[in-house]
Amino acid sequence: MEPKIVQESEQTGPILEVENMTVFRSGKPILRDIDLKVFKGEFVGIVGPNGSGKSTLLLSILGLLKIQKGTVRIFNRPPASIYLFGKIGWVSQAASNLPRDIKITVQELVQLGTINTRNMLRFISKERRECVERAIQMVDLQDVRTSEVGRLSGGQRQRAVIARALASDAELIILDEPLVGIDRESRNSLLKLLDNLCHEQGKTILMVSHDLAAIRQTSHRMVFLEETIRYDGDTANFPDLSELADLRGIHQVHEHKHSHSKKPRQVEE
Amino acid sequence: MGIGTTLLEFVSPFMELIAPLVPGETFPYFFTMEMFQRAMLSALLVTAVAGILGTFLLVKNLALIGDGLAHVSFGGVAIGIVLGATSPLLYALFFSIAAAILIYEMQSREILTGDASIAIFLTGMLAFGLVALRLGGGGITTDIEGYLFGNLLLIDEGSLDFITIICIISIVVLLFLRNGLLATAIDPISARVQGLPVRNIGLLFSVTTAAVVVSMVQVVGALLVTALLVTPAATAKLVGTSFKSCLLWTQFFGFFSVLVGLYLSAELNTGSGSMIALVAALIFAVVAIFTTLVRSLFNPSKNL
Numbered sequence: 001m002e003p004k005i006v007q008e009s010e011q012t013g014p015i016l017e018v019e020n021m022t023v024f025r026s027g028k029p030i031l032r033d034i035d036l037k038v039f040k041g042e043f044v045g046i047v048g049p050n051g052s053g054k055s056t057l058l059l060s061i062l063g064l065l066k067i068q069k070g071t072v073r074i075f076n077r078p079p080a081s082i083y084l085f086g087k088i089g090w091v092s093q094a095a096s097n098l099p100r101d102i103k104i105t106v107q108e109l110v111q112l113g114t115i116n117t118r119n120m121l122r123f124i125s126k127e128r129r130e131c132v133e134r135a136i137q138m139v140d141l142q143d144v145r146t147s148e149v150g151r152l153s154g155g156q157r158q159r160a161v162i163a164r165a166l167a168s169d170a171e172l173i174i175l176d177e178p179l180v181g182i183d184r185e186s187r188n189s190l191l192k193l194l195d196n197l198c199h200e201q202g203k204t205i206l207m208v209s210h211d212l213a214a215i216r217q218t219s220h221r222m223v224f225l226e227e228t229i230r231y232d233g234d235t236a237n238f239p240d241l242s243e244l245a246d247l248r249g250i251h252q253v254h255e256h257k258h259s260h261s262k263k264p265r266q267v268e269e
Numbered sequence: 270m271g272i273g274t275t276l277l278e279f280v281s282p283f284m285e286l287i288a289p290l291v292p293g294e295t296f297p298y299f300f301t302m303e304m305f306q307r308a309m310l311s312a313l314l315v316t317a318v319a320g321i322l323g324t325f326l327l328v329k330n331l332a333l334i335g336d337g338l339a340h341v342s343f344g345g346v347a348i349g350i351v352l353g354a355t356s357p358l359l360y361a362l363f364f365s366i367a368a369a370i371l372i373y374e375m376q377s378r379e380i381l382t383g384d385a386s387i388a389i390f391l392t393g394m395l396a397f398g399l400v401a402l403r404l405g406g407g408g409i410t411t412d413i414e415g416y417l418f419g420n421l422l423l424i425d426e427g428s429l430d431f432i433t434i435i436c437i438i439s440i441v442v443l444l445f446l447r448n449g450l451l452a453t454a455i456d457p458i459s460a461r462v463q464g465l466p467v468r469n470i471g472l473l474f475s476v477t478t479a480a481v482v483v484s485m486v487q488v489v490g491a492l493l494v495t496a497l498l499v500t501p502a503a504t505a506k507l508v509g510t511s512f513k514s515c516l517l518w519t520q521f522f523g524f525f526s527v528l529v530g531l532y533l534s535a536e537l538n539t540g541s542g543s544m545i546a547l548v549a550a551l552i553f554a555v556v557a558i559f560t561t562l563v564r565s566l567f568n569p570s571k572n573l
Contacts, residue, residue: 064462080461084464085463086464089462090462092458099328102454102512103509103511103514105510105512107511108451108511112448112451112459113459115449115465116463116464121445148510148511168463
């Protein structure tokens with residue numbers, strides 16, 4: 001049943017479809033009138049300043065936050081539907097979000113990605129073991145398979161978390177700030193890994209980052225988010241700094257002879 | 270005849286078999302006399318479950334919840350005694366489970382974060398129990414002391430059945446839940462994206478913790494529950510290299526603490542609960558010093 005459903009949705013429309021979405025958190029509007037469509041095989045980078053609602057957008061897409069207005073459909077299903085389990089891989093900011101004091105090996109961590117409601121109570125099967133092995137190979141962590149996650153470098157730890165997402169055979173991979181706390185070299189190889197996943201494995205990738213350069217380097221399409229979507233299009237056409245300032249409604253501070261004590265950013269509502 | 274006594278009948282021949290090999294003057298009685306056998310069996314059962322539970326508690330950073338729930342169960346025991354209950358542990362079970370669920374809800378709804386909700390229940394229910402005891406006309410009798418500091422010899426057939434049932438159910442629950450528990454503890458968002466019933470897993474874990482703590486109250490005492498719950502698991506974390514090895518090391522350190530603690534308490538004629546707790550803490554200290562020394566001698570340049 002399930003693969004058929006996916007194929008239909010692939011042919012008929014986008015993998016992810018957000019329409020007219022508005023999200024409030026603690027009474028304040030964080031996201032407003034978001035319209036976003038993501039198609040299979042795309043690599044979409046979402047950028048925006050701190051507090052612009054990037055994480056809120058991801059959590060709403062995943063169905064972990066209630067949306068006040070609008071609709072979200074993933075694979076043509078409402079978020080958090082049981083048909084979606086295993087189809088979406090979530091990659092958190094591993095360098096800071098993984099608890100450090102747990103003794104757990106890379107293999108054990110990746111294995112957690114294969115758990116779902118159906119097999120949660122069972123012992124690990126041969127197929128699941130193979131999925132784990134494949135995921136570890138994809139992210140090139142074979143050598144540290146049995147090392148503790150807490151002893152890995154930031155980049156390796158992030159790879160381990162990506163492997164956990166891959167272990168479920170997820171088609172849509174959602175990453176939240178995967179580049180935080182990672183040195184330059186690991187960052188490049190991590191971006192290459194994501195690029196591979198997109199082009200060779202046919203995964204659809206939605207990545208949030210405040211690292212504009214890194215996103216420009218890899219993604220096909222960029223979304224600039226600040227409360228609402230202010231740019232959505234090809235990476236090649238992504239606006240330069242002054243255009244971006246216009247989009248965001250930021251005025252040149254010096255031209256207007258404002259003193260430095262004034263807030264440099266003024267966002268028009 | 271309950272399940273505990275059946276289990277005892279099954280293992281007592283084995284215990285008697287190894288009795289001649291057991292050192293000490295008083296300690297061999299733990300393997301030959303029925304009353305002591307009961308004590309030994311319940312101590313070992315409780316240790317096995319406490320080890321598994323403790324490993325998960327440490328992963329979830331909830332080391333003190335055992336202490337909190339133990340105080341709550343003591344309050345429950347006190348109320349049960351005042352009301353003239355034949356088995357006050359059932360009252361303890363009720364209050365402990367209720368408190369565990371409330372603490373979980375308060376933490377997950379972020380009404381109170383961290384240990385604060387545990388602290389409130391700990392002191393509140395302990396105080397309630399003490400006030401109830403005073404108003405009920407009694408004070409701290411030897412019976413009640415047994416619940417505070419543990420008294421293995423107070424474990425009668427009924428208690429053994431109670432402990433055995435809780436331990437068996439808890440082991441089964443924890444074994445079934447282990448993957449889900451680990452996944453939710455490490456990354457709750459990812460667990461929810463995978464579709465795991467994070468809330469139900471958390472609630473079931475809380476209820477299990479509450480039940481296990483109550484089963485431990487007579488063995489080590491309400492004040493010393495944390496010793497068996499957390500200390501072996503913490504020691505295991507020093508030497509383990511994976512989650513699985515931590516689970517196994519916890520069992521090793523737990524059984525070691527209990528056997529050595531029981532031996533010393535029998536020979537030196539001290540309280541068993543306090544001796545077990547002391548041995549567990551000493552083992553932790555020795556292992557901590559040893560591993561730190563080894564690490565600084567062999568890998569002096571490594572940052573940890």
